[in-house]
Amino acid sequence: MPRRSEEMLVDLWMSLLLVWITCVPCVSMTPIIGPSKSTQTGGSAAVVSGPGEGQRLLSRAKRGWVWNQMFVLEEFSGPDPILVGRLHTDLDVGGKNIKYVLAGEGAGTIFAINELTGDIHAMKRLDREEKAEYTLTAQVVNADNDQPLEPPSEFIIKVQDINDNPPQFNEGPYRASVPEMSGVGTPVTRVTATDADDPVYGNSAKLVYSILEGQPYFSVDPNTATIKIALHAMDREMREEYLVVIQAKDMGGHMGGLSGTTTVTVTLTDVNDNPPKFSKSLYEFVIPEDLPIGNMGGKVKANDRDIGDNAKSTYNIIEGDEQGMFEIVTDGQTQEGILRLKKVIDFESKRAYTLKVEATNIRSEPSNGVPFKDTATVKIVVEDSDEPPVFLKAVYLLEVNENAPINTVIGSVTARDPDSSASTVRYFIDRHTDLERQFNINVDDGKITLAKPLDRETDMWHNITVTATEVRNHSQISRAIVAIRVMDINDNAPEFATEYEAFLCENGKPGQVIQTVSAVDKDDPIQGHYFDYRLVPEMLNNPNFTIKNNQDNSISVLAKHDTFRRQKQEMYFLPIIVTDNGNPPMSSTNTLTIRVCGCSKDGIVQSCNVEAYVLPIGLSMGALIAILACIILLLVIVVLFVTLRRHKNEPLIIKDDEDVRENIIRYDDEGGGEEDTEAFDIATLQNPDGVNGYLPRKDIKPDLQFMPRAGQHSGPNGVDVDEFINVRLHEADNDATAPPYDSIQIYGYEGRGSMAGSLSSLETASSDSDQNYDYLREWGPRFRRLGELYSVGESDRET
Numbered sequence: 073m074p075r076r077s078e079e080m081l082v083d084l085w086m087s088l089l090l091v092w093i094t095c096v097p098c099v100s101m102t103p104i105i106g107p108s109k110s111t112q113t114g115g116s117a118a119v120v121s122g123p124g125e126g127q128r129l130l131s132r133a134k135r136g137w138v139w140n141q142m143f144v145l146e147e148f149s150g151p152d153p154i155l156v157g158r159l160h161t162d163l164d165v166g167g168k169n170i171k172y173v174l175a176g177e178g179a180g181t182i183f184a185i186n187e188l189t190g191d192i193h194a195m196k197r198l199d200r201e202e203k204a205e206y207t208l209t210a211q212v213v214n215a216d217n218d219q220p221l222e223p224p225s226e227f228i229i230k231v232q233d234i235n236d237n238p239p240q241f242n243e244g245p246y247r248a249s250v251p252e253m254s255g256v257g258t259p260v261t262r263v264t265a266t267d268a269d270d271p272v273y274g275n276s277a278k279l280v281y282s283i284l285e286g287q288p289y290f291s292v293d294p295n296t297a298t299i300k301i302a303l304h305a306m307d308r309e310m311r312e313e314y315l316v317v318i319q320a321k322d323m324g325g326h327m328g329g330l331s332g333t334t335t336v337t338v339t340l341t342d343v344n345d346n347p348p349k350f351s352k353s354l355y356e357f358v359i360p361e362d363l364p365i366g367n368m369g370g371k372v373k374a375n376d377r378d379i380g381d382n383a384k385s386t387y388n389i390i391e392g393d394e395q396g397m398f399e400i401v402t403d404g405q406t407q408e409g410i411l412r413l414k415k416v417i418d419f420e421s422k423r424a425y426t427l428k429v430e431a432t433n434i435r436s437e438p439s440n441g442v443p444f445k446d447t448a449t450v451k452i453v454v455e456d457s458d459e460p461p462v463f464l465k466a467v468y469l470l471e472v473n474e475n476a477p478i479n480t481v482i483g484s485v486t487a488r489d490p491d492s493s494a495s496t497v498r499y500f501i502d503r504h505t506d507l508e509r510q511f512n513i514n515v516d517d518g519k520i521t522l523a524k525p526l527d528r529e530t531d532m533w534h535n536i537t538v539t540a541t542e543v544r545n546h547s548q549i550s551r552a553i554v555a556i557r558v559m560d561i562n563d564n565a566p567e568f569a570t571e572y573e574a575f576l577c578e579n580g581k582p583g584q585v586i587q588t589v590s591a592v593d594k595d596d597p598i599q600g601h602y603f604d605y606r607l608v609p610e611m612l613n614n615p616n617f618t619i620k621n622n623q624d625n626s627i628s629v630l631a632k633h634d635t636f637r638r639q640k641q642e643m644y645f646l647p648i649i650v651t652d653n654g655n656p657p658m659s660s661t662n663t664l665t666i667r668v669c670g671c672s673k674d675g676i677v678q679s680c681n682v683e684a685y686v687l688p689i690g691l692s693m694g695a696l697i698a699i700l701a702c703i704i705l706l707l708v709i710v711v712l713f714v715t716l717r718r719h720k721n722e723p724l725i726i727k728d729d730e731d732v733r734e735n736i737i738r739y740d741d742e743g744g745g746e747e748d749t750e751a752f753d754i755a756t757l758q759n760p761d762g763v764n765g766y767l768p769r770k771d772i773k774p775d776l777q778f779m780p781r782a783g784q785h786s787g788p789n790g791v792d793v794d795e796f797i798n799v800r801l802h803e804a805d806n807d808a809t810a811p812p813y814d815s816i817q818i819y820g821y822e823g824r825g826s827m828a829g830s831l832s833s834l835e836t837a838s839s840d841s842d843q844n845y846d847y848l849r850e851w852g853p854r855f856r857r858l859g860e861l862y863s864v865g866e867s868d869r870e871t
Contacts, residue, residue: 365414427451
């Protein structure tokens with residue numbers, strides 16, 4: 073028999089024995105008689121004492137239930153229902169017809185009662201982990217009429233636990249970490265197992281922990297399940313991850329207990345316990361001398377067995393770079409030391425460098441005092457290269473006067489070949505920086521000359537780029553910037569700062585300042601500007617105006633009298649000569665326009681036009697403008713109205729010179745008969761050959777004046793229609809101006825000699841009155857009205 077089955081059988085027999093010892097004496101007890109003793113409190117009843125007392129006494133009636141708490145063993149599955157217990161009442165005596173009734177949780181489904189004996193049986197297999205106890209109610213009733221003989225009483229059936237649930241780790245599997253090199257006894261993590269059995273009854277839920285796998289590295293506390301370090305100096309670099317198996321066993325770990333296991337993955341985290349170490353003690357690099365500054369010249373690498381930030385190192389040059397030619401930086405991705413050029417190296421000056429490089433951990437050193445750093449030697453050999461010419465200066469500053477003549481030497485630049493071969497250098501101007509070709513340069517000596525006149529007022533600075541090229545290797549080019557400053561000379565006359573227009577009040581006082589005038593000069597003298605103002609010689613004795621110097625390069629124009637009137641003269645022109653202090657002095661004549669205006673008492677200009685006098689009194693200029701705008705608007709409306717009326721009355725007939733395609737024109741008036749010669753030209757019908765033998769085309773607008781072709785002439789009046797159409801068809805096929813599309817040619821010609829005769833009524837001698845239209849009445853109601861119109865008499869026609 074399996075071990076688990078044996079354990080369950082033992083537990084079952086022990087539980088049955090306990091139930092038998094507890095319950096059997098209870099259910100076999102006889103009722104206790106006496107008013108003062110009762111095993112159950114409940115309702116009261118009045119009891120009459122014996123007849124010998126001779127009086128009526130009230131006493132408390134006892135309830136006759138006698139039993140203890142009942143138990144039933146879980147997981148019991150026998151062939152018959154298991155007896156849980158027996159109910160008994162002192163009313164159950166020899167001749168009484170009573171029965172027991174059970175109600176409450178599980179009554180009738182899980183638990184059943186024998187109505188006659190009171191025995192309670194469990195009908196199903198019970199599980200304490202699902203429900204630990206059941207509350208039921210028992211009552212004794214009359215078997216005949218089901219009347220209760222006593223009040224109901226409540227009791228509990230408890231499901232007795234057996235060890236049928238193993239411990240479980242609900243949160244497993246676990247992962248934990250602990251720093252490497254941790255001491256013995258260092259806690260790693262704690263695991264927890266649970267047991268669904270009853271923790272109060274027996275040892276079914278008492279757990280003991282042990283380690284099945286993971287020795288000798290780890291241990292576990294049997295009671296708290298705390299996993300601890302068990303081995304000294306565990307190194308992550310040797311082994312990083314461990315698998316630990318923990319067991320939890322119930323019944324206090326004794327034989328027969330159930331167990332469960334879980335796994336704990338323990339990872340050793342890194343500490344900085346390893347110094348960086350260069351892979352080589354000597355590194356050699358060859359660097360060309362034309363390597364640009366900031367470019368890489370080589371790489372070094374110090375390896376560290378640690379990981380993360382503990383493996384990060386910084387590199388420094390500690391020896392051999394007194395001139396600061398190199399620098400070394402750390403690549404954050406690869407943790408390599410990148411050796412870069414900090415200054416330009418020259419093969420002709422120094423051909424080799426020996427450096428000492430140190431790698432140091434970023435993290436602090438451990439307490440054991442071991443220096444976490446390493447050094448290596450770096451030897452650099454400079455390789456000779458064909459270098460471009462080198463200018464003595466990177467930027468040249470030159471000056472030239474703006475009036476300098478062509479071919480004036482402004483300055484020169486100098487470059488040399490730094491190589492030992494010392495190649496000859498040629499100079500050129502980058503024309504992208506001198507688009508107007510203002511300057512030239514001598515290709516041999518680098519002298520810069522003027523090619524075109526300069527104007528400082530247009531461009532004060534000219535920045536050009538000069539290139540130097542080796543003769544033996546044109547690909548070796550170097551550049552230098554030449555800034556040319558154009559020096560000023562006094563070649564511009566001063567002029568008014570703006571076009572002044574002064575206003576003079578009619579009621580102004582003599583000496584009133586009319587306008588303040590200042591001047592500007594495009595030149596820029598070193599000592600600054602100073603302007604002299606004076607009236608032209610012809611107006612030195614000007615009777616109307618004078619000027620006053622304000623001592624700040626400006627003047628004030630003053631009025632000499634107060635008799636200015638707009639009716640007399642509306643505008644005055646005052647010429648003023650402005651002279652600068654340059655060498656030689658430059659001057660110009662500028663005219664100040666002065667308008668006479670009407671002003672308020674406060675001197676505010678109101679109107680400067682003479683026409684203002686002719687305005688009605690009280691009518692302002694704004695009102696006059698509004699009136700004129702309204703008049704113009706009315707005129708525009710009238711013109712539009714007349715134009716629309718004309719457009720509406722135009723006839724719909726299209727003129728011949730506007731006719732591009734054949735048009736159909738409908739008339740709603742009746743012609744005047746044969747005497748009406750204005751409605752159309754009847755000569756066309758009378759002359760089948762058309763005008764001069766040519767009929768105009770109606771499908772296109774004629775652009776050329778067609779003339780009859782040579783060899784064509786008008787035929788006789790009796791020409792055949794077929795021949796006429798063939799001629800016109802031939803002309804249409806050979807006409808270069810004919811449209812490329814098909815068209816209908818309409819001819820105003822009716823053929824002659826037809827056996828059917830003419831269909832026209834123009835030459836008919838009969839009239840409508842000679843015709844008989846009575847047959848139209850016989851055609852039906854649709855033609856009845858038409859017959860009535862043609863059948864009217866002569867008197868009706870005249871009417």
